[in-house]
Amino acid sequence: MINQLRVTDLGVIADVELTLGEGMTAITGETGAGKTLIIEALGLLLGGRAVSEMVRAGAEASRVEGQFFHQEEELVITRFVPTTGRSRAQVNGVLIPQTALAELGADLVDLYGQHEHQSLLRVGEQRRSLDLYAGVDLSRLQHLRSQLRDCEAELVELGGDDALRERELELIRHELQEIDDLGIESETELEHLEEELSTLSNVVALREAVGVAYAALESGDEGGASQQLSRAIGAVSQHQMLGALHSRLDALSADLEELARDLRSAMDAFEEDPRRLEELNERRHRLARVVKKHGETFGDLRRAHEVLSERLTVLERSEERRVEITVQMRRLGELIAEEERRIGDQRRACAGSLGEEITDHLHELGLARARIEIALSPVGLGDDLQFLFAANQGEPLQSLARVASGGELARAMLALRLVLSSGPSTLVFDEVDAGIGGEAALAVGRALQSLAERHQVVVITHLAQVASYADHHFVVDKIEQGDRTISTVAPVSGEERVAELARMLSGHPESPVARQHAHELLVSAVRDGLR
Numbered sequence: 001m002i003n004q005l006r007v008t009d010l011g012v013i014a015d016v017e018l019t020l021g022e023g024m025t026a027i028t029g030e031t032g033a034g035k036t037l038i039i040e041a042l043g044l045l046l047g048g049r050a051v052s053e054m055v056r057a058g059a060e061a062s063r064v065e066g067q068f069f070h071q072e073e074e075l076v077i078t079r080f081v082p083t084t085g086r087s088r089a090q091v092n093g094v095l096i097p098q099t100a101l102a103e104l105g106a107d108l109v110d111l112y113g114q115h116e117h118q119s120l121l122r123v124g125e126q127r128r129s130l131d132l133y134a135g136v137d138l139s140r141l142q143h144l145r146s147q148l149r150d151c152e153a154e155l156v157e158l159g160g161d162d163a164l165r166e167r168e169l170e171l172i173r174h175e176l177q178e179i180d181d182l183g184i185e186s187e188t189e190l191e192h193l194e195e196e197l198s199t200l201s202n203v204v205a206l207r208e209a210v211g212v213a214y215a216a217l218e219s220g221d222e223g224g225a226s227q228q229l230s231r232a233i234g235a236v237s238q239h240q241m242l243g244a245l246h247s248r249l250d251a252l253s254a255d256l257e258e259l260a261r262d263l264r265s266a267m268d269a270f271e272e273d274p275r276r277l278e279e280l281n282e283r284r285h286r287l288a289r290v291v292k293k294h295g296e297t298f299g300d301l302r303r304a305h306e307v308l309s310e311r312l313t314v315l316e317r318s319e320e321r322r323v324e325i326t327v328q329m330r331r332l333g334e335l336i337a338e339e340e341r342r343i344g345d346q347r348r349a350c351a352g353s354l355g356e357e358i359t360d361h362l363h364e365l366g367l368a369r370a371r372i373e374i375a376l377s378p379v380g381l382g383d384d385l386q387f388l389f390a391a392n393q394g395e396p397l398q399s400l401a402r403v404a405s406g407g408e409l410a411r412a413m414l415a416l417r418l419v420l421s422s423g424p425s426t427l428v429f430d431e432v433d434a435g436i437g438g439e440a441a442l443a444v445g446r447a448l449q450s451l452a453e454r455h456q457v458v459v460i461t462h463l464a465q466v467a468s469y470a471d472h473h474f475v476v477d478k479i480e481q482g483d484r485t486i487s488t489v490a491p492v493s494g495e496e497r498v499a500e501l502a503r504m505l506s507g508h509p510e511s512p513v514a515r516q517h518a519h520e521l522l523v524s525a526v527r528d529g530l531r
Contacts (some may be wrong), residue, residue, distance in 0.1 A: 001069055002458070007041045009061065012034050012486055013141040014487075016489040018255075020458065023456070023470075023471035025459070025471065025474065026470035028462070028467050028474070029475050031480050033487060034476050038460070038476065039430050039460060045100070046101070046106070046107065046109055047098050047101035047105045055083050059079050065078045070107065072484065077332050107504045111428040126374075126387050132422055134350035144332055144339060148329060148336065151329045158325070161207070182290060184431050194284070199455040217256060217259065238257065299353050331434055341380065344377075347385070354374060355374045358372045364441060365443055366440025372387055373397055384435075386399055389412065391403070391404070407434025414432055417451055427451060428454070428458045429459070433462060464501040464504040464518060475492050478489070498522070
């Protein structure tokens with residue numbers, strides 16, 4: 001329930017605070033005094049749309065704060081609406097998005113009379129209302145559907161239906177064979193292959209380079225390194241004192257001979273081999289293509305082979321489990337169809353009587369010729385139901401959401417609430433008394449007070465007959481303060497309340513006749529035993 005509501009700088013409201021109690025609260029006042037702003041403020045707390053035009057002229061932002069008690073927990077909801085930028089919301093000091101606030105607000109308050117907050121317009125709420133009335137239990141159907149989804153997921157994991165499974169098996173076997181056919185012996189094969197390719201691709205240049213080096217060592221004229229070294233050895237060998245240098249020159253001569261042999265062998269090895277070059281290029285292409293299909297490295301390819309092998313094992317061994325799941329799914333489908341038929345029959349059996357009871361209450365609430373029927377499919381679950389409405393005799397039944405006015409829709413919800421006992425702990429009605437008076441107005445008042453036995457009820461009303469049934473009464477008024485007009489909200493009781501009811505009856509709060517009538521309304525409400 002709502003305990004306190006404070007509104008600052010919203011429209012013509014500068015700063016007002018309401019403390020709301022249990023039972024029924026009436027909010028009244030002259031047209032244009034600002035009653036609608038109270039509803040707009042509540043709408044903001046329930047996650048409604050915020051626009052900068054709401055902000056009081058000259059203020060930087062509007063602020064609405066509400067204290068709620070929900071499931072024994074205190075919730076303080078605050079909504080800020082700035083002149084520029086986006087609005088923001090807090091619950092117990094923690095910022096939350098507007099969508100989350102709207103979800104929370106739906107559990108706290110049902111606000112009727114403004115289309116954006118009328119839950120009866122939603123097919124889901126209509127269906128939920130019928131199920132509540134009919135005592136429909138959806139838990140078994142939901143459990144069966146959950147089991148079926150689990151089976152479907154497992155069947156997909158096992159390869160789906162026969163055709164899908166065979167296609168997956170064929171693909172896995174092909175990819176495994178493709179990897180196996182590569183015959184990869186080492187994860188460094190590609191590196192070695194690239195080295196050999198580089199050598200074969202440059203064999204002419206390499207041979208030429210080695211030839212130049214060999215010629216430099218073994219040139220037949222005196223310019224060859226070997227010849228020059230021989231002359232150096234001959235020169236030092238004639239002097240015993242140069243023995244150490246002679247030994248070093250001998251060692252160098254041996255190294256040159258070995259190097260010359262190696263250069264000669266390299267020249268012989270660097271032979272062009274176009275066929276081998278073609279084979280290597282083809283091998284590199286195959287390796288690169290298959291590796292890229294499964295990753296970036298040979299390690300990725302190895303891991304892919306492991307995963308594919310495991311999946312192949314699962315698929316090849318899954319046939320027995322697939323048969324079990326298929327049988328289980330068939331049985332679940334039968335149980336779901338049976339449960340849907342049962343629920344559909346239960347809904348169809350009660351739809352007529354729910355429509356009739358709502359219609360009876362609509363007649364009591366001043367819509368003497370109105371009627372509501374609940375249409376749903378004649379077979380199956382009946383999940384696509386809708387509430388049909390006609391306001392007058394002879395008019396065709398059409399979708400309630402499309403043809404009902406604000407006042408009609410508010411009374412339809414009031415009638416539904418009189419039939420049902422569930423819903424949020426707080427119900428707020430605006431325009432519920434539009435277009436009625438006399439006995440119908442008294443019926444609306446009695447109906448609201450009846451609801452107030454189970455809910456906190458707040459009603460914005462222009463009718464003294466309705467307001468007289470309230471446990472608490474607030475009056476919204478406009479006053480001039482300096483050069484500005486502001487709205488005030490104040491509780492009234494005793495003679496002040498009599499005066500407000502008299503004003504609502506005749507426009508003259510001091511009229512003896514109107515005050516007498518106001519007294520009679522209050523006495524009548526007490527006599528009805530509804531307070």
